[in-house]
Amino acid sequence: MDMFKGFQKNLGSWGGQIAPIASRTVQFTKEQLGQAEDKTQLPAEYIELEKRVDAIKAVHQKMLAVTSQYSHEPYDYPPNIKETFQDLGRTVSEKVQLLSSATSTAEAQAALTAPPSAKPQPKTFNHAIARASLASSQLLHQQHTGAGEDPLATALEKYALAMESVGEARLAQDAQIQSRFLAGWNTTLNTNLKFATRARQNVEKARLNLDAVKARVKGTTWRLPGTAASAHDEHELSPEAQEEIEKAEDEFVTQTEEAVAVMKNVLDTPEPLRNLAELIAAQMEFHKRAHEILSELAPVIDGLQVEQEASYRKSRENA
Structure with a gap:
């Protein structure tokens, strides 16, 4: 008997939860079919806030769809290049250091293919340029037979080191x-x-509940499209019915006020603009660092170029 009573209690509780949902569903269906005689209107301020919140949401989705690429290291890595495991084994700086102590072509080649370090090197455009530049430099060095160093090979090595630094700045x-x-x-x-979305959903639920209560206590029922409404006499609402409507109205007002507060908080918070300022600051720091690195490299490369041109003119004059 106790088990049966418990079942009845649970069934009653479950039914109490289902009834409002069913009422809202019926009311929503009536509105969709154009059969709702009275639909509670939302305040103009509330509708304006909804539009602004929707705009903020769209802005975040659009910006994040693009800027999320900053979470993927190889977003600018050229898809057409083929780098091997050995190519990605050590940093350009490590390879240059190993090459500086090489005394033969064999030792230089061994330095380029030295066992990899703890993790593969970054796959960014700048790092790829650095690795290509160092490999090109070594190819020229190996084929150079004249006195001194090949100026282009020297320039490419320095460029490789600079590009690696730019790549590290990009990762930072x-x-x-x-x-x-x-x-x-x-x-x-x-x-x-x-x-904000959840608060707005609560408002819609409260509105549907309110309109469903109004329709029920006034004797309005759902009907199929094209079916005439049943005639019913006008009558004063009972105190119980009036109380039920007022309760639903209070809930609607409460949910609307809470949603307004939540939406205003979303719109007024300075956090998105602060975050955008941080994005710009990070980009500015990267470009500043890249400019510094290349500014230090440019006069060195210019100097090598001037020396090579002078040597070239001299050789032509002697010829």
Whole structure:
């Protein structure tokens, strides 16, 4: 007997949960079919906030669709190049250091194919240029038979080191963007805006409940499209019915006020703009660092060029 009573209690509780859902479903269907006689209107301020929140959500989705590439290291890695495991084994700086102590072509080749370090080298465009430049430099060195060093080979080696430094600066930029921009915007999209969406859903539920209660206590029922409404006499609402409507109205007002507060919080928070400023700062720091590296390299390469041109003119004059 106790088990049966418990079952009845659970069934009643379950039925109490299903009834509002069913009422909202019927009300929603009536509205979709154009049969809802009275539909509670949302405040103009609320509708305006909804539009602005939708715009903020669209902005976050659009920006993140592009800037999320900063989370993928090889976003600028050329798809047409084929680098081997050995190519990615050591940094350009490590290879240059090993090459500096090589006394023969064999030792130089061994330096280029030295056992890999702890992890593969980054697959970025700048790192790829650095590796290609160093390999090209060594190819010229191996074929150079004249006195002194091949100026182009020397320039390519220096360029390789510079490009590796630029690549490391790019990785530092990406790390900052991930932590200071992407993390913040993803939080806004997946947390703050979801809270706003949930609050708006609660408002819609409360509105549907309110309109369903109004329709029920006034004797309005659902009908198939094209079917005439049943005639019913006008009558005053009973105190119980009036109380039920007022309760539903209070819930609607409460949910609307809460949603307004949540949406205003999403729109007023300075976090997205602060995150955008961090994105720009990271990009600016990267370009500043790249400019510094190349500014130091350019006069060195210019000097090698001037020396080669002078040597070339001299050789032509002697000829």
